Amino acid sequence: MANEVKNETKKFVVAVDGPAGTGKSTATKRISKLLGLTHVDTGALYRGIAYLAMEAGFGLEFDESDHAAITKIAQRTKFEFQRIPGKNPSNRLFVNSKDITGFIRTPDMSMMASRVSAIPGVRAALKDLQRSLGVSSPSILEGRDIGTVIFPDADLKFFLTADIDARAKRRLDELEAQGGDIPSYEELREQIKSRDEGDSTRAIAPLRKAEGAIEIDTTTYTLDQVVEIMAEQIKKRIHELGLDQ
Secondary structure (H helix, E strand, O other), rough: OOOOOOOOOOEEEEEEEOOOOOOOHHHHHHHHHHHHEEEEEEHHHHHHHHHHHOOOOOOOOEEEEEEEEHHHHHHHHHOOOOEEEOOOOOEEEOOOOOOOOHOOOHHHHHHHHHHHHOOOOHHHHHHHHOOOOHHHHOOEEEEEEHHHHHOOOEEEEEEEEEEHHHHHHHHHHHHHHHHHOOOOHHHEEEEEEHHHHHHHOOOOOOOOOOOOOOEEEEOOOHHHHHHHHHHHHHHHHHHHOOOOO
16 A cells, blocks of 8 residues: 555654544544554543443532542553454444443533543543554554644644534534434534633643644545545655655
């Protein structure tokens, strides 16, 4: 495959950051397949902690006195991504040997993930895990602090943005495709706005564009166009580093 990373002994890391609904997850998945990079969805890790916290009885309104207990959940959890082969292969998230992939993409889980991600102990518990996942093979990682905190030394960084109306519409389409009860467009828009504010103003690792990151406003781009733009930049960087030899 053209410009796929050939030298497995020299690791290559791409960091992709941005708020919800910018298309970073879908684009990253496609690029991982196109260029032979391992896809690490770091947001799914926080959603995993959110799932376990809610399962343990913590609601969206938990307070600072609950931080220690939620941190212990993060410290004790075993995470594993498994690629399930088949006609439509998928990357599944297992926590403590349980596949929770189908439970972590609801609006409430998104809000809970944003809240638990602001807990310093949770971030500390997951930082080393994220780095170890990223350096285990040539990888592309997506999240909100990959280029600023987890991999400030990434070989290439992207920051995806889009206006809030486009992002809310994308989320609505995604949820409708999954089926089941879904919030209204207005509710989704407010949830995204609230999460943006929480992610951007938290004291620990706030969402922001990393130094040197390539910014892409995906508002008017199709997914194919976003993938093409990112893939060309990645292939160029792979070639510059001599990793396609």
